[in-house]
Amino acid sequence: MSTSYQQQHKAGDLHFLKRLNRSAILELVRRTPGLTRADIASQAQLTKATVGAGVQSLLHQGWLREGELLKSSGGRPGRALHLNDERHVLFGAEVGVHGLRLVACTLSGQVLESHHEHLVPTTPEVTAELLAELLHGLMRTHLDGNRRCLGLGVALPGPIAPGKPVLRLAPNLGWRDIRFLDLLRPHLSRLEGTWLMDNEAKSAAFGELYFRTGNIPESLMYVSAGTGIGSGMVEGSHLPLVARGIQGLAGEIGHTVLQPGGLYCHCGNRGCAETLVSGWSIRAALGIAEEEDLIEALLPRLNEPDVQTTLRRAGEALGILLLNLHHTQNPSEIVLGGSLTQLGAPLLSPALDYFKANQSRLLGTTQQVPLRVIEDSTFVAARGAAAQVLASIIHGPSDLI
Amino acid sequence: MSTSYQQQHKAGDLHFLKRLNRSAILELVRRTPGLTRADIASQAQLTKATVGAGVQSLLHQGWLREGELLKSSGGRPGRALHLNDERHVLFGAEVGVHGLRLVACTLSGQVLESHHEHLVPTTPEVTAELLAELLHGLMRTHLDGNRRCLGLGVALPGPIAPGKPVLRLAPNLGWRDIRFLDLLRPHLSRLEGTWLMDNEAKSAAFGELYFRTGNIPESLMYVSAGTGIGSGMVEGSHLPLVARGIQGLAGEIGHTVLQPGGLYCHCGNRGCAETLVSGWSIRAALGIAEEEDLIEALLPRLNEPDVQTTLRRAGEALGILLLNLHHTQNPSEIVLGGSLTQLGAPLLSPALDYFKANQSRLLGTTQQVPLRVIEDSTFVAARGAAAQVLASIIHGPSDLI
DNA sequence: CGACTAAGTTCAATCTCTTAACTTACTTGC
DNA sequence: GCAAGTAAGTTAAGAGATTGAACTTAGTCG
Numbered sequence: 001m002s003t004s005y006q007q008q009h010k011a012g013d014l015h016f017l018k019r020l021n022r023s024a025i026l027e028l029v030r031r032t033p034g035l036t037r038a039d040i041a042s043q044a045q046l047t048k049a050t051v052g053a054g055v056q057s058l059l060h061q062g063w064l065r066e067g068e069l070l071k072s073s074g075g076r077p078g079r080a081l082h083l084n085d086e087r088h089v090l091f092g093a094e095v096g097v098h099g100l101r102l103v104a105c106t107l108s109g110q111v112l113e114s115h116h117e118h119l120v121p122t123t124p125e126v127t128a129e130l131l132a133e134l135l136h137g138l139m140r141t142h143l144d145g146n147r148r149c150l151g152l153g154v155a156l157p158g159p160i161a162p163g164k165p166v167l168r169l170a171p172n173l174g175w176r177d178i179r180f181l182d183l184l185r186p187h188l189s190r191l192e193g194t195w196l197m198d199n200e201a202k203s204a205a206f207g208e209l210y211f212r213t214g215n216i217p218e219s220l221m222y223v224s225a226g227t228g229i230g231s232g233m234v235e236g237s238h239l240p241l242v243a244r245g246i247q248g249l250a251g252e253i254g255h256t257v258l259q260p261g262g263l264y265c266h267c268g269n270r271g272c273a274e275t276l277v278s279g280w281s282i283r284a285a286l287g288i289a290e291e292e293d294l295i296e297a298l299l300p301r302l303n304e305p306d307v308q309t310t311l312r313r314a315g316e317a318l319g320i321l322l323l324n325l326h327h328t329q330n331p332s333e334i335v336l337g338g339s340l341t342q343l344g345a346p347l348l349s350p351a352l353d354y355f356k357a358n359q360s361r362l363l364g365t366t367q368q369v370p371l372r373v374i375e376d377s378t379f380v381a382a383r384g385a386a387a388q389v390l391a392s393i394i395h396g397p398s399d400l401i
Numbered sequence: 402m403s404t405s406y407q408q409q410h411k412a413g414d415l416h417f418l419k420r421l422n423r424s425a426i427l428e429l430v431r432r433t434p435g436l437t438r439a440d441i442a443s444q445a446q447l448t449k450a451t452v453g454a455g456v457q458s459l460l461h462q463g464w465l466r467e468g469e470l471l472k473s474s475g476g477r478p479g480r481a482l483h484l485n486d487e488r489h490v491l492f493g494a495e496v497g498v499h500g501l502r503l504v505a506c507t508l509s510g511q512v513l514e515s516h517h518e519h520l521v522p523t524t525p526e527v528t529a530e531l532l533a534e535l536l537h538g539l540m541r542t543h544l545d546g547n548r549r550c551l552g553l554g555v556a557l558p559g560p561i562a563p564g565k566p567v568l569r570l571a572p573n574l575g576w577r578d579i580r581f582l583d584l585l586r587p588h589l590s591r592l593e594g595t596w597l598m599d600n601e602a603k604s605a606a607f608g609e610l611y612f613r614t615g616n617i618p619e620s621l622m623y624v625s626a627g628t629g630i631g632s633g634m635v636e637g638s639h640l641p642l643v644a645r646g647i648q649g650l651a652g653e654i655g656h657t658v659l660q661p662g663g664l665y666c667h668c669g670n671r672g673c674a675e676t677l678v679s680g681w682s683i684r685a686a687l688g689i690a691e692e693e694d695l696i697e698a699l700l701p702r703l704n705e706p707d708v709q710t711t712l713r714r715a716g717e718a719l720g721i722l723l724l725n726l727h728h729t730q731n732p733s734e735i736v737l738g739g740s741l742t743q744l745g746a747p748l749l750s751p752a753l754d755y756f757k758a759n760q761s762r763l764l765g766t767t768q769q770v771p772l773r774v775i776e777d778s779t780f781v782a783a784r785g786a787a788a789q790v791l792a793s794i795i796h797g798p799s800d801l802i
Numbered sequence: 803c804g805a806c807t808a809a810g811t812t813c814a815a816t817c818t819c820t821t822a823a824c825t826t827a828c829t830t831g832c
Numbered sequence: 833g834c835a836a837g838t839a840a841g842t843t844a845a846g847a848g849a850t851t852g853a854a855c856t857t858a859g860t861c862g
Contacts (some may be wrong), residue, residue, distance in 0.1 A: 010428070010640065011426070011446060012850095013418075014418070014816085015818090016418075017413060017818070018819090020411065036841090037840070044411075046414075047820055047821080048840080048841065048842085049819075050819055052842065071828095072827075072828045072839075073838085073839075074830080074838045075827080075828070075840065076825095076826055076827045077840075079840080162619075217647075218647060219646075243636065245620075245731020245732070246619060246731055246732065247764060249731035249763065250730050252728040252731075255728045255762075256724075256729060257659070257724060260659065260660065260721055267763050269762050317661075320661055324657040324729075326650065327650055327657050328632075328653070328654055328725075328729055329730070330648055330649070358669075361670050362656055363648060367648060369648075413819095414818085415819060415848050418849070419850090437809075437810090438809070439810075447850085449810065450810090450811075450812080450852080453810060453811065454811095470858090473858080473860060474807085476809065476858080476859070477858040478808085478858070478859055479809055
């Protein structure tokens with residue numbers, strides 16, 4: 001099951017058509033800043049008149065702004081169009097195992113302000129209250145009357161029931177069946193717009209694809225390697241959709257079996273990927289206590305042989321995991337994030353080497369799937385959640401466009 | 402990358418809107434045969450007037466037919482609408498490792514005629530010529546002037562380049578980079594409509610979802626266990642899309658690694674799922690020659706201990722593979738097909754038992770993902786390819802609606 | 803048999819896109 | 833420096849699709 005915005009009725013009236021065309025114009029400018037009305041007309045297969053009217057209304061509502069006059073190629077020069085980053089704000093947040101991350105960002109994905117608050121795991125209620133307080137701070141700064149708030153997206157470390165906003169499980173927080181937005185809402189009645197929540201890796205994946213400009217990959221997979229290991233897959237460059245699965249379990253790659261009959265995982269099964277590569281398995285292998293920050297504890301010890309061996313083995317497992325994703329979903333691009341990427345080459349080299357050595361075996365092509373490592377992925381999921389808010393407005397039933 | 406029909410321009414004019422509404426009406430009747438115009442109006446959020454006009458034109462063009470008068474609930478009784486199965490025909494074919502399968506079927510997926518022709522692997526050219534000849538037979542019977550041909554879909558045993566109709570690789574046929582439709586076309590100039598080709602498991606998955614009526618699962622995964630092992634994932638009950646991957650490698654689950662450092666696979670990597678469960682690995686383990694039919698050879702020997710052991714081990718690997726798919730893509734429903742399902746319990750019980758025992762570990766829910774085994778999947782892929790033709794016409798840019 | 807209810811049709815009104823003419827603004831050539 | 837040329841963007845009349853309301857049709861119920 002994937003995000004389907006509204007799509008309940010694929011039919012529509014004239015008003016629907018008008019919104020469709022407005023959103024197509026907005027999407028084109030979002031993807032290719034600086035387009036002229038004439039460019040849009042040719043790319044969207046609309047007439048100049050329709051585009052003119054659509055742009056007019058989007059300018060008026062503060063979605064677009066006119067930019068510089070472009071170089072003429074013989075005739076009247078076109079007027080560049082850009083997203084108007086001044087009139088709207090999106091809020092995104094991530095509830096992580098070790099802290100809260102918040103961003104306020106613009107239509108183009110530019111982060112206006114971000115905040116990272118360390119926090120030891122506590123109850124959903126306390127977490128919600130603290131998050132709401134921090135969000136209030138951001139709202140005070142950025143809702144100055146000049147900007148309209150489009151909504152809030154919250155990323156959470158566990159599977160979310162598709163269709164309804166319930167966090168099914170967050171093993172590393174000890175949470176189960178939490179309606180987190182409902183906990184947040186009483187403290188944030190002022191925050192208007194669309195509210196949504198999603199799994200952290202899925203939000204991250206979405207943001208990495210959605211806020212990009214220029215040539216957009218057809219699909220993108222984000223692999224989040226932290227305390228646990230998860231992934232998110234986004235497909236469709238025109239209308240990016242996040243694959244959720246019927247129970248929200250899509251992307252629970254930490255619990256794919258890599259070693260039949262291997263070690264026991266906390267899920268009860270044996271040989272899960274997480275028993276080989278994850279924050280908790282590395283802690284277990286090296287005897288690092290929960291209270292210590294894993295990365296801070298390990299960075300000074302990277303030369304120790306047992307650390308190197310542990311990370312190399314974890315890295316090899318990660319490489320296999322990436323290859324398996326390549327042969328299962330074959331994304332156009334893979335992005336690797338999460339706190340473990342900060343461990344650098346001792347963990348990542350074995351993974352990337354294995355992936356590169358084996359990814360072309362089947363087809364024998366020279367075409368390589370780009371694999372990008374994000375060293376600092378602190379705000380990636382929070383920003384991705386904000387991206388999901390924007391997408392739900394542009395593609396959804398909202399009448400803001 | 403997934404099938405996107407056209408979707409190049411998400412914008413549209415009045416003509417586009419009209420087609421969208423026609424296709425929404427057709428889809429509703431397809432999914433729920435016997436709907437009345439009034440039902441359609443309420444479900445599609447259209448007015449009675451619009452639905453009336455749309456149904457009129459679909460009746461006229463032979464897509465729909467009026468059925469019985471429904472029971473009244475106090476007022477004028479509604480007239481049931483059904484697909485008109487008399488006026489169109491879809492052709493589907495599968496090129497398998499050991500033979501050709503062909504079907505002619507109706508809009509509702511009913512198979513008018515099917516044919517299975519055994520064939521030892523040969524060149525693409527010879528295969529295409531034979532397939533064309535067999536298709537001519539079907540065309541003679543079913544294109545009697547009363548039916549219009551909507552097109553031909555061909556399913557092939559290997560990854561297909563997304564966007565362009567090229568079979569990248571068919572290891573078990575020894576083919577590489579074959580434009581199979583181009584080989585077929587000279588022999589079938591009479592076959593009008595949409596031509597397309599796809600991977601066998603993907604076509605099968607699509608057909609299993611698309612031709613279903615009533616409650617449609619949000620997604621469906623078809624696992625094809627034969628000489629090799631592959632899968633196809635279809636997502637979206639409204640607009641089902643097949644996930645292809647950027648290189649067409651999505652669903653190449655036979656080459657996911659299940660046993661790091663395990664046996665060498667023909668792809669050159671070690672520990673691929675196919676080294677544990679596949680027609681070829683079972684042949685290798687039991688010393689069954691290529692010339693023999695694997696199923697015919699094994700069915701009389703199912704009581705032999707070494708056969709039982711081999712099949713049990715293969716089944717266990719298949720179970721892990723299914724669980725990994727559950728935790729990677731979490732389809733709403735899994736369908737297991739391919740020739741190996743004919744081996745029955747000795748292979749399947751270990752697989753299904755492992756899957757059932759472990760699928761709910763993470764969430765602890767009682768919700769089970771339905772897993773259906775198709776014992777005779779001979780024509781599933783061919784019929785699925787025909788379904789893809791229909792979908793490309795209903796959702797695509799065609800002007801037949 | 804008449805009142806009631808709901809399905810389906812008809813038609814003027816409405817709304818959006820389109821076509822085509824027009825204006826604007828810059829480049830090019832003389 | 834100026835006129836011709838070219839392309840961007842705007843305007844207004846026209847075409848086409850959906851809508852809403854009134855109407856017709858075809859049953860049920862009392």
